[in-house]
Structure formats: structure tokens, C-alpha cells
Amino acid sequence: MDIQEIHSILLEKFGAAAVGNAPVAATDPWITVDADSIVDVSTFLRDDERMQFDHLNDLCGCDYFEPDPKKADKFGHDPHIEVVYQLSSITLKHRLKLKVMGPRWKNDEQGQLPEFPSVSGVWGIADWHEREAYDLVGIYFQNHPNLRRILCPEDWVGHALRKDYDFPLEYHGVRGR
Amino acid sequence: MSMQVEDPRVVEFDVQTDEMLVNMGPQHPSTHGVLRLLLRTDGEIVHECTPHIGYLHRCAEKIGENLAAPQWIPYTDRMDYLAAMNMNLGFALAIEKMVGMEVNEKAMHLRVFIAELGRVASHLVAMGTYGLDLGTFSPFLYAFREREIILDFFEEICGARLTYSYITIGGATHDLPEEIEIPDGLSALLKIKKGGRKPFFEVVEMFLQWLEKRIVEYHTLLTRNAIFIKRTADIGILTREIAISYGCTGPVLRGSGVDYDLRRDGEAIYTRMYKDYDFEIPVAPFEDAPRDAVVGDCWSRFYVRMMEVVQAIRLVRQSIPKYQAAEGTHREPFKFNTKLPKDEVYLETEAPRGQMGFYVVGNGNAEPLRCRAKSSCFCNLSITDKICRGVPLADVPAVVGSLDVVMGEIDR
Numbered sequence: 001m002d003i004q005e006i007h008s009i010l011l012e013k014f015g016a017a018a019v020g021n022a023p024v025a026a027t028d029p030w031i032t033v034d035a036d037s038i039v040d041v042s043t044f045l046r047d048d049e050r051m052q053f054d055h056l057n058d059l060c061g062c063d064y065f066e067p068d069p070k071k072a073d074k075f076g077h078d079p080h081i082e083v084v085y086q087l088s089s090i091t092l093k094h095r096l097k098l099k100v101m102g103p104r105w106k107n108d109e110q111g112q113l114p115e116f117p118s119v120s121g122v123w124g125i126a127d128w129h130e131r132e133a134y135d136l137v138g139i140y141f142q143n144h145p146n147l148r149r150i151l152c153p154e155d156w157v158g159h160a161l162r163k164d165y166d167f168p169l170e171y172h173g174v175r176g177r
Numbered sequence: 178m179s180m181q182v183e184d185p186r187v188v189e190f191d192v193q194t195d196e197m198l199v200n201m202g203p204q205h206p207s208t209h210g211v212l213r214l215l216l217r218t219d220g221e222i223v224h225e226c227t228p229h230i231g232y233l234h235r236c237a238e239k240i241g242e243n244l245a246a247p248q249w250i251p252y253t254d255r256m257d258y259l260a261a262m263n264m265n266l267g268f269a270l271a272i273e274k275m276v277g278m279e280v281n282e283k284a285m286h287l288r289v290f291i292a293e294l295g296r297v298a299s300h301l302v303a304m305g306t307y308g309l310d311l312g313t314f315s316p317f318l319y320a321f322r323e324r325e326i327i328l329d330f331f332e333e334i335c336g337a338r339l340t341y342s343y344i345t346i347g348g349a350t351h352d353l354p355e356e357i358e359i360p361d362g363l364s365a366l367l368k369i370k371k372g373g374r375k376p377f378f379e380v381v382e383m384f385l386q387w388l389e390k391r392i393v394e395y396h397t398l399l400t401r402n403a404i405f406i407k408r409t410a411d412i413g414i415l416t417r418e419i420a421i422s423y424g425c426t427g428p429v430l431r432g433s434g435v436d437y438d439l440r441r442d443g444e445a446i447y448t449r450m451y452k453d454y455d456f457e458i459p460v461a462p463f464e465d466a467p468r469d470a471v472v473g474d475c476w477s478r479f480y481v482r483m484m485e486v487v488q489a490i491r492l493v494r495q496s497i498p499k500y501q502a503a504e505g506t507h508r509e510p511f512k513f514n515t516k517l518p519k520d521e522v523y524l525e526t527e528a529p530r531g532q533m534g535f536y537v538v539g540n541g542n543a544e545p546l547r548c549r550a551k552s553s554c555f556c557n558l559s560i561t562d563k564i565c566r567g568v569p570l571a572d573v574p575a576v577v578g579s580l581d582v583v584m585g586e587i588d589r
Contacts, residue, residue: 027275027522054421057525058534058551076519076540084536086523086551090421090435093442097523125424128559136238151231151588160236161547 001050001094003029009050014041030084030097035116038100042122045087045096053087053096059119059129060084061137065104065163079104081114081139106140113140120144136161194220201573203232209306210584214561214577218570226565226573228558233588241548246272246537247346247513249548254340256533256550257586259302262295262331263528264586265344268550271524271535272346274446275517281505284348285450290496291334291344293489297388298327299529300482300489303581307479308399310578311408316399322362323391326384329360333377348508353377353500363387378497385490392486400483401467409476410469413564413576417473423563424556427531428485429580432478436460439527447526454495459484475579482581485529514543521547530554530581550589554582 003023010019010031018037023029033041045053062082066075085098106112113134118141120127130141131150138159141147149156158165168176202213211232217225237256241249246268253268254261266288273280280288305320328338333354335343343349354377363384364371375383399405415425420433430437438458440451461477463470463484470476517539525534531553538547557580565576 027520056424057532058523058536058549060536060547060549060551062538062547062549064546074541084523086534086536090437095444123424124419124422125556125559128555132555136236149231151234151236153231160239161242165239 001092003031003096006045006051006096007031009048010041010044013044024099028097030099032099032101035100035102038098039117039119039122041098042085042119046122052089052092054123055088055090056085056119056123056125056129057088057095058084058086059126059133061133061139061161063104063137063161063163067164081137083116083133083139085119113138115140115142117142118144118147135159138162196224199570203229209578209582212558212577212582212584212587214573216565216570216573221569221571223565223568223570223573226562228561230555230558230584230587233584235589237589238548238550241545241550243544245513245543246515246517246545247511250345251340251342253550254342255585256552256589257299257528257530257554257583258339259583260295260299260529261339261341262291262344263299263526264533265342266292267524267526267528267533268535269344269346270446270526271522271537272511272517274444274524275520275522275537275539276511276515278347278509278511279446280348280509282503283500283505284507284509286496286500286503287349287353287507288344289450289454290353290493290500291349293492293496294327294330296489296529297486297493298324300486301327303482303529304395304399304479307578307581308405310574311405313399313402313405316395319391319395319398322366323388326360326363326366329362330357330381330384333357333360345508345511347511348506350508352507359383378501381493381497385493389487389490392483395483400480406467406469406476408572408575409474409479409579410467411471411474411476412568412572413475413579414471415473415478415560415564419560419563420473423560425531425560426553426556427527427529428478428481429531429557431458431460432481433473434461439525439532443527444524446524451492453499454492456488456492456495459488475575478579478581516541516543517545525551528553530583530586531557533586552586552589554580554584555587558582558587 007023018034020032023031045051064077065079066072081102081104083100087096102114106114118130130144133139134147135149135152170176197218199216199218203211213229215227216223237252250265253264256264301320301324305317308316332338335341356374357377359373359380415433417433420430459481461472519541521538523536525532533553534551536549537545540546
């Protein structure tokens with residue numbers, strides 16, 4: 001099933017507020033899903049007979065931000081955070097990409113992690129992928145069973161894949177930079 | 178307060194010991210690198226197994242945001258360092274998909290040749306180290322003896338033995354050699370004179386013929402070994418549903434009875450490489466499995482890998498005449514400072530350990546905005562807790578070893 005058909009089914013079921021008016025064209029087109037609907041949309045995509053997206057290939061966060069004010073004009077994106085879901089179906093052998101967008105900081109307060117709903121109840125692997133996104137990109141996933149850092153040590157400060165991340169000068173006496 | 182026990186036999190089954198936390202790793206030899214497992218055990222039985230990862234974390238993704246795409250290829254080598262060629266291929270294909278480049282026939286068959294030879298080398302290590310996990314040392318030595326010769330070939334081809342950076346955007350860095358010196362290891366094994374020179378593909382064929390006979394011996398040594406079967410069959414059972422939900426891929430998924438391989442079911446840019454090839458995809462259950470083996474157990478996962486070696490040898494054989502007949506160059510130019518378009522691609526390829534994905538976001542610069550590597554072992558490892566519950570402590574290395582994880586790829 002191609003993305004147009006999938007989108008029209010989703011549009012009928014969830015409305016334009018949840019899944020947008022049309023898929024976004026690109027080499028891999030995607031559907032932008034509203035953060036509040038992502039769990040419902042995911043569950044539907046997994047369980048529906050026509051979709052059967054039982055496999056979450058990848059879930060990752062992406063920080064759109066240009067820290068250098070001189071280059072900010074050419075950057076071409078408003079500062080925001082994206083969570084990207086790559087789905088595929090083992091039985092029907094089709095693929096789909098979803099995106100959820102949100103602010104870089106909760107209520108635009110520096111240091112307050114943005115919140116997104118967790119899909120770890122839909123696909124088991126989302127548990128670890130979301131922990132990684134929390135660890136490296138700094139996204140707080142609501143209702144996640146065990147949101148701890150996974151790759152960095154528990155006492156690490158900051159989230160390395162943020163564009164404005166400051167590399168630490170030292171960590172427990174080990175010199176950085 | 179004393180308790181009166183009426184029937185002493187009841188006590189036998191009711192007895193409970195205190196739960197104990199056992200730390201295994203990160204320097205434990207059977208954890209394949211630096212994996213730390215925190216086990217909650219009741220006597221011998223594991224109640225919970227929590228993997229702690231990140232000891233090899235280098236944040237390759239952040240490094241990728243500061244490098245041009247061709248510069249990041251050496252970093253992909255260091256992810257799955259036992260199958261570096263397949264890692265190179267995954268990333269090169271992702272960038273080719275992004276810039277809309279299609280490599281020519283010659284480079285395509287060259288890549289199949291290299292990737293499948295890499296798969297053989299990787300699965301040989303998987304077999305050897307799995308034997309090591311279960312306490313038998315000799316398969317490990319045999320596996321490394323064979324792998325050594327493949328590494329000798331790779332050294333002749335690109336100069337490196339472990340981190341090749343050979344397959345690159347647009348093809349491969351060098352063409353295959355016409356003629357090579359027969360590797361010392363191979364001449365010793367075949368009992369021929371040292372130092373002779375022969376055409377490259379002839380030497381490869383000599384090696385493949387030799388390897389094919391050895392695989393039968395490995396089956397006698399390990400796969401059909403009564404002790405090996407006792408230690409692996411019906412242990413660490415991963416059901417089909419959990420395997421799919423937890424994103425398991427590669428031999429782990431196929432060992433659970435799911436017929437899915439990206440070389441056949443993947444995206445067009447990848448499957449086009451394997452279009453004219455004739456190969457089978459081994460999937461559990463197997464007709465010749467021992468009586469105790471069930472779908473999704475450690476034995477099935479191991480056997481899928483062994484069967485894949487046979488198929489990979491077939492693919493290497495088929496690729497040689499195709500490569501020789503193909504026209505064109507082994508590498509199409511891709512400038513080092515090529516600006517990536519404002520676009521984003523995700524591409525997964527079938528690496529020996531599962532589906533390795535690369536997600537690249539371009540923003541008009543040579544350096545990508547986001548360079549994400551989705552690791553197959555990362556997903557495969559996440560089910561450790563599910564399949565380790567209820568097994569005796571001594572079986573934990575058998576279960577974790579059957580997943581065949583490489584920490585370099587998990588931690589990136």
C-alpha cells in the first residue's frame with residue numbers, strides 16, 4: 001500500500017488535525033502526526049488488517065537548530081524537535097515513516113525537556129529506542145516504563161545530540177575536549 | 178514464632194532462598210566485549226536479567242554531524258567491526274539513495290562479492306565464539322583459521338584487515354586485483370608450495386572449495402554434537418510475536434520462524450544488487466533439526482547462521498562471473514565536499530547480524546544535519562530479559578551468545 005492510500009485511511013479515521021492534510025513529499029515521504037494522537041495512530045497502524053505495521057525499525061529524535069546566529073538565516077528550518085518513526089510490515093512488506101514535531105524546550109524554558117507520548121506500549125523495542133532518544137537528544141517520553149539513560153552514564157549532564165550541547169570540560173577527573 | 182510443618186515433602190518444593198544480585202561483566206569473557214548484565218537470581222535460576230550497555234559509546238552520530246559523508250565511512254567500520262564491509266555498504270547505499278546515484282553493474286557485483294565474503298567471515302566468528310561460550314575451544318581455532326584467509330583476501334584488496342573503509346559512495350575504493358600471492362595460511366592448509374602467484378578468483382575458488390568441506394566438519398564438531406544440542410536446544414526460546422515486537426532482525430528473527438530478509442524484501446536500491454542471484458533464505462523450523470530443538474531456541478539461531486554461510490558461498494560463486502562480464506568502472510566519482518540535498522533518507526540493509534539502518538538528514542551542506550545509525554544488535558539485545566527469565570545461571574552465556582551481539586555496533 002502506498003503512502004497516499006495509508007494517509008487517506010488515517011485521514012478518514014483520525015481527521016486532518018491528527019495526521020495533516022497530505023503526506024509530505026520527499027525521497028522517503030512521511031506523514032506528520034500530532035503528538036497527542038501518535039499512540040492511537042500507532043496502535044491503529046499496528047492492528048489494522050490493511051496496515052499490519054508490526055515492526056518498528058527505528059525511532060530517533062532529531063534536533064533542528066542552528067546555534068550560530070550568522071548561519072541561522074540559511075538554516076531553513078524553524079527550531080524544533082522531531083521524533084521519527086520508521087515502520088515496516090513483515091507480512092505485507094510495505095514501509096511507512098511517521099514524524100511527530102514539537103518545541104525544543106517545554107514551554108520554551110531552556111532546560112525543560114519537551115514531552116512526547118511514548119509508544120513503548122505499542123512496539124516493545126520503542127522502550128530502548130526512546131531511552132536512547134532521551135539520553136542523546138533530550139526528549140521526555142510520557143508514560144515510559146523506565147526512562148533512564150542508556151548509553152551515557154546516569155550522572156551525565158546534557159544531551160549530546162542537541163545542537164547547542166556544550167562538551168564537558170571534565171568528567172570525574174578525566175579531562176575532556 | 179515457630180512454624181509447624183505437617184508434611185516434610187511440601188517443604189522441599191516450597192523452599193525459597195534469598196534473591197541475589199549477580200553482576201556479570203563488563204569484562205566477562207562470554208559477553209562479547211563490554212556488556213554488563215545485572216542478574217537477579219534465586220539460587221541457580223535467573224529471575225531478571227538487565228543489560229547495561231554504553232561502555233563503548235563514542236557518539237559516532239555526533240561525530241557524523243561534523244563530517245562530510247565520505248569522511249564518516251571509517252566510523253561505520255568501527256561499529257560492527259566483525260562485518261565492517263557490510264557497514265560500509267549500508268551507509269554508502271544510504272547516501273547514494275539520497276543523491277540519486279546508481280552504481281554500475283561492475284561495482285554492484287563487486288559489492289555482492291565483498292559483502293557476502295564479509296558475511297562468511299562474520300558468521301565464522303559467530304560460530305567460533307559461540308563454541309567458546311559453551312566451553313569448547315577447538316571450533317574457535319578452526320573458525321579463526323578460515324577467517325584469517327578471508328582477511329588475507331581483504332588485505333590484498335584494500336590493505337586493511339579489520340577496518341576496511343573499502344566500499345564507498347559510488348562504488349569501492351579499489352578494483353579487485355588481477356593476480357595475488359596465495360596467502361600463506363591457504364597454501365599451508367592445501368599443502369602446496371608457499372609464495373606462488375595465481376589469478377585472484379582462482380585463489381578465492383580454491384579457498385571456497387576448501388571451506389565447503391570444512392562446514393560439514395563443523396556440523397559434526399558442533400551442530401550435531403550431543404553436548405552442544407543439550408546446551409542449546411529448547412533453551413532461550415524467543416517467540417515469533419516477541420521477536421517482531423522487539424524489532425529483532427537477521428538470524429535472530431529467522432531463527433524464530435519469520436521469513437524476512439532484506440536481500441529479497443528490502444528497498445529497490447538494495448534488492449537490485451541481488452536481483453539476478455539464486456539463493457535461499459534459511460528459516461526455522463528445519464527438517465534436519467535434532468529432536469529437542471524448537472523454533473526460536475538457541476540452536477535454531479545458530480543453525481540459521483551456519484546455513485547462511487552456505488548460501489553466502491553460493492552468492493560469492495555467482496558474483497564472480499557476473500563481475501567479470503560486467504562493464505564499467507568500480508567507482509563513480511563522488512566529490513568529498515559534495516553538498517547533500519535538503520532531503521532525508523532511511524535505508525536498511527541486511528548485515529550479518531541483522532538489519533542495519535542509516536538515517537541521514539541533509540541540509541544543503543556537505544555535513545549532514547543528522548546522521549543516525551540504527552543498530553541491529555541493539556534491538557536483538559533488548560530481548561535478553563525476556564528470554565533469560567527462568568533459565569539457570571549457567572545458560573545465560575548460551576542465550577546471550579546465541580544473539581551474537583557486537584558491542585561496537587550497539588554502543589556506536
